[in-house]
Amino acid sequence: MVIPGAEKELHVLGLSLLPGVYMRVLAQTVRQLGHNDLSLYEGLTFGPEDLKANDSRVFVTDAMIMAERALKLAGNEGLSFMLARELRVTIHGTLGFAALTSPTFAGALDSVRRYLQLRAPFLSMSWTEADDHVLVKLCTDFDVPSLYPFLVETVSATLILLTEQLLDGGDVEKRGFSLDNGKLSGVSVRLGGAEPAYYRQFADQLPVRFEYDQPDALLVFPKALLDVPMRLADAEASLMAREECEFELQKALKEQDDLAMAVRNMLRMMPGPLPSLEAMAERFCVSSRTLKRRLADKETNYREIVEWVLKDRAIQLLRYTNQSVSEIAYQLGYADLSNFSRAFRKWTGKSASEFREGGPDPVSEVGHSPARHLNCRPCGIKVLAPYKGHE
Known part of the structure; x- marks a missing residue:
């Protein structure tokens, strides 16, 4: 239709x-x-x-x-790479304009992170800072395993091609990010699954390297790149475009039929500590009782969704940063390290330290097999210990 x-x-x-x-x-x-x-x-x-x-x-x-x-x-x-080349910035409407005119790459990336669902409702994006890099993760909310590699490869290639086109080239070189053998230094795309045969046909045309057989779908950027100005930076124009995107997003969220998915996607975009049930209900312009009822209709509750988001963040922080387990627990909002430790063992079958040392995710990780855990659907996580602020 x-x-x-x-x-x-x-x-x-x-x-x-x-x-x-x-x-x-x-x-x-x-x-x-x-x-x-x-x-x-x-x-x-x-x-x-x-x-x-x-x-x-x-x-x-x-x-x-x-x-x-x-x-x-x-x-x-190579439909994914061909399509990415055709999805020029003007096609994305106000979101493209917000990114195009952002004062810096950080602002452009944040606009895409927050408003990606307005253009690709089947995907959401989050990022984690890991030492001197920023890791941008893509997740899908639809159970379409046959499409997931194509969707993520297409969106990743689109973002990378737009990044190359929109950054101020002169400033990029001044900051030491000049092209190295045709590739933007320090930037890469990591994707799961075997390298497709067609990749070699497009590899020389892409401004970064695509690495396959990776545990997560990630775009990796050096932190220093975040401060590079956009080619057509205009703070006032970018703000106006973001305000229009925000209005569109809030309207869509209020009208969302699957409120459980909307809540989960909203939580993904938020820094910690995550909001209470009452605060989230206010964002969606419903009472806390209505929010509880509508989540129950989807056979879940707010606590389960929060715990699922926390589990995903914990894995990213353990895998890609050098933060201690205590620091990660505190960053996620756990006042007691033992509560976080018990929850993490339930999620993965391992302690946080064992998980960090062991590498790949265990099969028992909240119902996902290693081959499909990137398809980030809710998994009915059960809470072992009280988590402050959520019901």
């Missing part, structure tokens, strides 16, 4: 819609690779003509069907 123009205001769909322009570009890319793009639309309630309006929207479920079909047609030809 396509919802163009003012008609879309009649639908209370939250973050379940995707800009139609992305599907239009996907179809065009499939056609450029020599395939019949009309087959992507079979059985759907819209066609190419419906996607011509710049403000058209499609259901995420329909977008997933189109993406799966495109992947079957052209996935082994």
Whole structure:
């Protein structure tokens, strides 16, 4: 279904819609690779003509069907990298403009982190500071294991290509980040799974190295790169664009049908300590009782969602920083180290120290096998010890 123009205001769909322009570009890319793009639309309630309006929207479920079909047609030809090259900054609307005009790369990255779901509702992004690097992690909220590698590879390549285009080249070189054998020094993309055969065809065209068979899907940036100005930096224009994105996000969150997913994604974007149930309910303009009831309808509760987010952050901090276990527990909001230790052993089957020394995640990690734990869906985490502030 396509919802163009003012008609879309009649639908209370939250973050379940995707800009139609992305599907239009996907179809065009499939056609450029020599395939019949009309087959992507079979059985759907819209066609190419419906996607011509710049403000058209499609259901995420329909977008997933189109993406799966495109992947079957052209996935082994490097569709992800071809598509990333076509997704230029202007296609992303106000989000692209907010990033383009940010005073620094840090501001651009923060805009993408906070508002990515407005353009890609199936993905959310968080970052962790690890010594002298920033680790940007991508997660998906839909159980589409066949699509996950394609989605993450496409979004990662898109972000990297935009980074190269939007940074002030002169300032980049002054800070020691000049190209090294055609690659931006200190920056890399880490992805799970085996290296695809088509990667070598595109490797020389990419400004950074893509590393496969990694435990997490991450974009790695040196901290010093965060201070580099954007090529078209304009603080006032960037603020106006962010305010428009914020209005769009808050409206979408209030209208979100799956409130459990919305709460989880909101928590991912927040620094610690995480807010109480009452504070979160206020953000969504509902009472705490209503929030509890709507989460119960999804067979979860606020405490479980908070614990899931904390577990994910704990693993990132243990894996990629040199912080002590005590420091990590405190950063996550645990007043008592023993409470954190018991919770972490339940999540992973190991103590925090054993996990840090052992490398790859254990199979028992909250219901995920090592091959699928990146598909960051809620896992019914059970709380072992009281965590301050959450119900």
